[in-house]
Amino acid sequence: MHKVSHTKPLHDATAQMTDEAVTHRPQTTTIAMDAKPTKHTQTLALRKARVIVRTRNRQSVHMARMVVRSEEIEIA
Numbered sequence: 001m002h003k004v005s006h007t008k009p010l011h012d013a014t015a016q017m018t019d020e021a022v023t024h025r026p027q028t029t030t031i032a033m034d035a036k037p038t039k040h041t042q043t044l045a046l047r048k049a050r051v052i053v054r055t056r057n058r059q060s061v062h063m064a065r066m067v068v069r070s071e072e073i074e075i076a
Helices: 009-021 039-075
Strands: none
Touching: none
16 A cells, blocks of 8 residues: 655655755746737736826826816906
C-alpha cells in the first residue's frame, strides 16, 4: 500500500523559503518585456481613455458656463 505523506507540502514550503533566504529575493513570475497587448486589452484601455476625455470635456464645459454666468451677473 502507498504511504501518504502529510508533511510533503510543509517540506516544499520550507524548501522554497530557504531558497528565497539564500538568494535574498522572493521568486517572482517573469513577464516578457516585449509582450504584445491583446486587442481586447487595447479596446478596454481605449474605452477607459474615452471616458476620461468625455468627463474632462464635460467638466470644462460646465466650468465655462459657470464663468460666463458669473460674468453676466457682475456686469448686470
